[in-house]
Amino acid sequence: MKRFLGFLVKEFYHIFRDYRTMVILFGMPVIQILLFGFAIRNEIKDTKIAILDYSRDNVTQEISNKILSSGYFILSDNLFNEKELEEEFKKGTIKEIIIFEQNFSENLYKTGKANIQLILDASEANLANMVMGYTNSILKEYQKEISGKYSSPPSITTEVKMRYNPELKSVYMFVPGIMAIILMLVSALMTSISITREKELGTMEILLVSPLNPLMIIIGKVIPYLILGIINAVIILLISANVFNVPVSGSNILLLAETVLFVITALSLGILISTLVNDQQTAMMISLAGLMLPTVMLSGYVFPIENMPVVLQWLSHILPAKWYVIIVKSIMLKGSGFGYIWKETLILAGMTIFLILLSIKKFKIRLF
């Protein structure tokens, strides 16, 4: 055990002394997630909207004015009929239609309740989300302003409908996707490089001529990157929750457990690569071209899997990242419990066991 700890300490020395790798390891997830998050517009200004006002009373007028004078929105059209909605959106210029119900002020005055419907063009998911957020906050502010005039606090209920992309896919999609990519990169690439480096520099030769068990060497190589991978996953989740308001709606512990499983899958891939090649360059090429590219392209992160040719759809099944993305999406966005993702988990676990067995079989206890 002491021998193993000594080996582990050495691995951490390697990692912490290689500043460039450290910067990449921890800088990359942060930069990637921020880039993806902010590359999609995050500020709205003069967004074109349409208003369909069935009441046309002083309250709806007041609300409309408030919204339009905020600086965020410009009135493109006043609509008179629900049938015009579709046509209006199809023009592609307006992002939101605000619909006031009939007898709005009367309802608000008598029952203290009134309804507003917001219909959004969600094809630009992030933008739609923000437009909705801005509108809602203006409405809330108005509610606060007028609360003094009523005996009981008035409540304006908004009902939101997202058109074209009801799940607001792109906003949320990038978080699970980035997690899969970063973890794949950190785990598979880094382990395969760190093992092949020992081969390339000749240190593997003395490690082999030592009482260290090959299994100990492998586990010692893997543990640091397992820890780094988990830290990275936590960083990504923290950023996505705090900067982009994409919180984990399911169980954090379940998500973390599944992440550990995926990191182990990626690590065993890295080990497998390192048992097959002898130099860092090749290990890097294989990891990048053979693992990263398919992960980016085929895991459903950039392109939806359903739209791919059948062959590629089949190909995507053998990618661990695909199953992990499904799992993360379910837990993060839908709040699913283990009962909903056990199948994907099982597939991932099966892949992991297969890869580990294969790499143990391939690990050479001698030089040639």
Add this chain to the structure above:
Amino acid sequence: MSIVKVNNLSKSYGKTEALKDISFEVKPGELFGFIGPDGAGKTTLLRILTSLIIPDKGTAEVLGYDVVKDYRKIRSSVGYMPGRFSLYQDLSVEENLKFFATIFGTTLEENYNLIKNIYIYLEPFKKRKAGKLSGGMKQKLALCCALIHKPDLLILDEPTTGVDPVSRDEFWEMLGGLKAEGITTVVSTPYMDEAKLCDRVALIQKGNILDIDKPSELIKRNYRKMYAIKSDNMYGLIKSLNEFENIDSVNIFGEYIHFTFNEGDENMDALKKYLSEKGITEIEYKEIKPDIEDIFIELMRK
């Protein structure tokens, strides 16, 4: 009992035969040297002894263990220093030593006595990264790391290649010190002059062992009367010597040419006469005792 016992060992890489039917023994406490040029098969042989390569034919026993079957036992009791500098460059001198001590289940303090004489050279640089050491220092550190677990056998693959002459001398002094401690050492080197520092040497070339013995015995056994000759016209001298019919071998050694006459056909006067006919008059010659390098070249010719 022998520390190393090798019988009819062969190893090929594809069509290249690296070792051809080699047999030898190393006795306890010996400093045993493999002398031969690059590509002679030295590294392959040492890698077989450390269980890193499986031989095609023959058997090899190290410390009584078979290199194929009992490789685990060999690996924990042998100290090995590969031909290439193979320590962690991003770890300091001290960290490297501590690492190797730990993985062999010992500590720096426990076996400090053994490495003390070598470590004193390194001590001033113990915080320095191994990658920033000079060539000689690197080799000393590698030797320390190979010694840290008090191995029963030390296997060193070309430890002095690429090291300056002073460090080479220091290194061999250390090996002598280890011998005094009773440590058996197998060392390979392409430098002939290092042969005389070994107890016994095996001359190895193209996978064959040409001869094995004590350096003095090797010289005695293969002794031939040899001359060193030089002139202001070295080119003409070589040409004429090669043309002269009674001469067996001609080799250049620094500023001198070493040559031998055909067995029982020694005639220095005839040679001088022949040379002066060729216009080479300013010659200076002396009889010399052949050293291991002369012997090796002789053996290689056969």
